[in-house]
Amino acid sequence: MTAVLQISNLGKTYKSGHRALSGVDLTIDKGEIFALLGPNGAGKTTLIGIVCGIVTPSEGTVTVGGHDHQRDYRAARSMIGLVPQELHTDAFEKVITTVSFSRGLFGKPRDPAFIEQLLRDLSLWDKRNAKILELSGGMKRRVMIAKALSHEPEILFLDEPTAGVDVELRRDMWNMVRGLRDRGVTIILTTHYIEEAEEMADRVGVISKGKLILVEDKDALIKKLGRKTLTLNLSEPLAALPAGLDDWSLEIAGEGHELVYEFDSQAEATGVPSLLRRLSDLGIPFRDLHTRQSSLEEIFVGLVHESKSDGAGAQGATA
Amino acid sequence: MIGNFRGVRAIYAFEMARFGRTFWTSLLLPVITTTLYFVVFGSAIGSRMSAVGDVPYGAFIVPGLMMLTMFTESISNASFGIYMPKWTGTIYEMLSSPMSPLELLIAYVGAAATKSVIIGAIIFATAHLFVDVQVAHPLLMAAFMVLMAVTFCLFGFIIGIWAQSFEQLQVIPLLVVYPLTFLGGAFYSIDMLPAAWRALTLFNPVVYLISGFRWTFFGRGDVGIGVSMGAVAIFLALCLAVIFWVFRTGYRLKN
Numbered sequence: 276m277t278a279v280l281q282i283s284n285l286g287k288t289y290k291s292g293h294r295a296l297s298g299v300d301l302t303i304d305k306g307e308i309f310a311l312l313g314p315n316g317a318g319k320t321t322l323i324g325i326v327c328g329i330v331t332p333s334e335g336t337v338t339v340g341g342h343d344h345q346r347d348y349r350a351a352r353s354m355i356g357l358v359p360q361e362l363h364t365d366a367f368e369k370v371i372t373t374v375s376f377s378r379g380l381f382g383k384p385r386d387p388a389f390i391e392q393l394l395r396d397l398s399l400w401d402k403r404n405a406k407i408l409e410l411s412g413g414m415k416r417r418v419m420i421a422k423a424l425s426h427e428p429e430i431l432f433l434d435e436p437t438a439g440v441d442v443e444l445r446r447d448m449w450n451m452v453r454g455l456r457d458r459g460v461t462i463i464l465t466t467h468y469i470e471e472a473e474e475m476a477d478r479v480g481v482i483s484k485g486k487l488i489l490v491e492d493k494d495a496l497i498k499k500l501g502r503k504t505l506t507l508n509l510s511e512p513l514a515a516l517p518a519g520l521d522d523w524s525l526e527i528a529g530e531g532h533e534l535v536y537e538f539d540s541q542a543e544a545t546g547v548p549s550l551l552r553r554l555s556d557l558g559i560p561f562r563d564l565h566t567r568q569s570s571l572e573e574i575f576v577g578l579v580h581e582s583k584s585d586g587a588g589a590q591g592a593t594a
Numbered sequence: 595m596i597g598n599f600r601g602v603r604a605i606y607a608f609e610m611a612r613f614g615r616t617f618w619t620s621l622l623l624p625v626i627t628t629t630l631y632f633v634v635f636g637s638a639i640g641s642r643m644s645a646v647g648d649v650p651y652g653a654f655i656v657p658g659l660m661m662l663t664m665f666t667e668s669i670s671n672a673s674f675g676i677y678m679p680k681w682t683g684t685i686y687e688m689l690s691s692p693m694s695p696l697e698l699l700i701a702y703v704g705a706a707a708t709k710s711v712i713i714g715a716i717i718f719a720t721a722h723l724f725v726d727v728q729v730a731h732p733l734l735m736a737a738f739m740v741l742m743a744v745t746f747c748l749f750g751f752i753i754g755i756w757a758q759s760f761e762q763l764q765v766i767p768l769l770v771v772y773p774l775t776f777l778g779g780a781f782y783s784i785d786m787l788p789a790a791w792r793a794l795t796l797f798n799p800v801v802y803l804i805s806g807f808r809w810t811f812f813g814r815g816d817v818g819i820g821v822s823m824g825a826v827a828i829f830l831a832l833c834l835a836v837i838f839w840v841f842r843t844g845y846r847l848k849n
Binding site for chain 2: 328359361364366377379
């Protein structure tokens with residue numbers, strides 16, 4: 276894998292004194308989908324703003340495809356397409372005009388065939404002569420994406436792409452992102468829909484209070500930090516936990532019909548076989564059982580909560 | 595110097611298209627204003643006024659009228675051009691694009707100045723319907739028009755970057771530039787004023803600009819052409835210095 280974006284020791288303190296980012300190191304590989312997760316105000320948009328040239332960093336360096344993003348800004352910015360979180364548009368412009376404008380702004384020669392294909396891919400072709408103010412919010416979002424893709428960038432930043440977007444458009448957007456990745460485009464998206472990161476991302480970064488507290492392969496993360504839950508559907512309801520099951524931290528759920536056991540799936544001894552043996556010894560019959568891997572959401576909430584409470588989230592989270 | 599010519603062209607074309615949407619209003623407005631000024635100053639008042647020097651009063655006010663409109667148009671067009679993307683938020687695209695500050699400046703100021711020069715030319719043409727105006731130095735006159743348009747568009751660009759509301763956008767053109775121009779000898783020679791007023795008027799920078807432009811028409815102005823050129827150069831240099839500082843610091847453009 277070759278790195279397409281390298282961020283090192285990036286920090287930003289706003290004039291107000293607010294420290295929005297500090298000591299961020301991150302390397303993005305070509306062709307991956309990277310999801311940056313974090314609560315509101317964690318520094319996601321500041322990070323993107325710095326890479327794209329909208330926010331001036333206080334310290335640190337960014338290189339895009341080997342080009343320093345300040346010294347060699349033309350080469351660096353030519354590689355990047357940005358879809359900001361807010362729907363900033365020229366309301367009175369036509370769809371096709373504004374998309375062609377963006378291509379020109381990035382120094383690319385006119386290419387009506389490319390623009391047509393782009394608008395068709397985003398289901399905007401029928402609306403090409405409509406003024407932007409006539410479009411719905413979802414369509415405006417598509418126009419923003421078309422503008423960002425108009426100059427054939429190698430890296431696409433999507434800042435909260437599906438905030439306030441209906442389910443159907445969100446599915447469309449996910450399909451589009453996968454299609455872009457298949458063409459070799461690197462995608463960095465921020466989101467606070469964990470479901471989105473879980474669905475799309477190859478790797479996940481978690482940012483909290485301006486610090487990147489974790490970067491991990493998504494599947495590995497779920498495996499590593501994930502806990503599993505075993506649920507047993509009992510034949511006869513239990514009123515209370517019988518003695519003899521004290522060694523396992525069990526809970527009764529479903530009005531006594533379910534016995535729930537949470538365990539660390541990576542541990543040497545999960546405690547599952549011994550629990551099942553003990554249940555049979557005690558004569559507690561069950562009809563069915565299933566296990567469930569904890570979701571990225573549960574992991575994320577745990578991580579952010581941890582970093583807020585002790586500030587040593589990185590060590591705590593990866594331990 | 596210009597690495598992204600297509601980008602400059604894209605913004606220039608975008609801005610000219612914006613003017614194009616209001617083409618007829620833009621065209622009609624200077625024609626009507628000029629006509630009104632000629633009816634009031636040229637016919638009603640001008641007929642009772644003696645010539646200024648050996649220039650008939652009607653012809654005398656043409657350069658001042660052109661400058662007055664070009665100053666206000668240049669400032670409002672250039673300030674609006676850069677203020678709008680800030681206001682709608684579309685500035686993000688300019689800032690994240692491979693455009694140098696100089697290229698952004700050339701595109702925005704170039705488009706606004708083009709419109710100002712066109713409007714100046716329309717006023718000039720309309721004036722011919724009412725009075726006979728001879729231009730002593732046509733080339734210098736054209737050069738002066740372009741220089742004034744560019745300088746005041748730079749000034750407008752600065753206002754557009756500084757402004758944080760539509761009110762601030764209007765306040766300098768209306769409260770500073772318009773009165774200074776009106777009192778800067780647009781419609782009279784400062785020789786007509788009492789000595790004390792004349793001395794005071796010499797502190798008004800616009801006097802030197804209008805005088806210089808009038809010189810290109812009639813070969814004489816309130817002050818020497820050299821002094822006028824010096825004033826233009828100072829104003830231009832000041833605007834460029836401020837803009838250089840704005841782009842260096844990212845003042846009100848970047849966080």
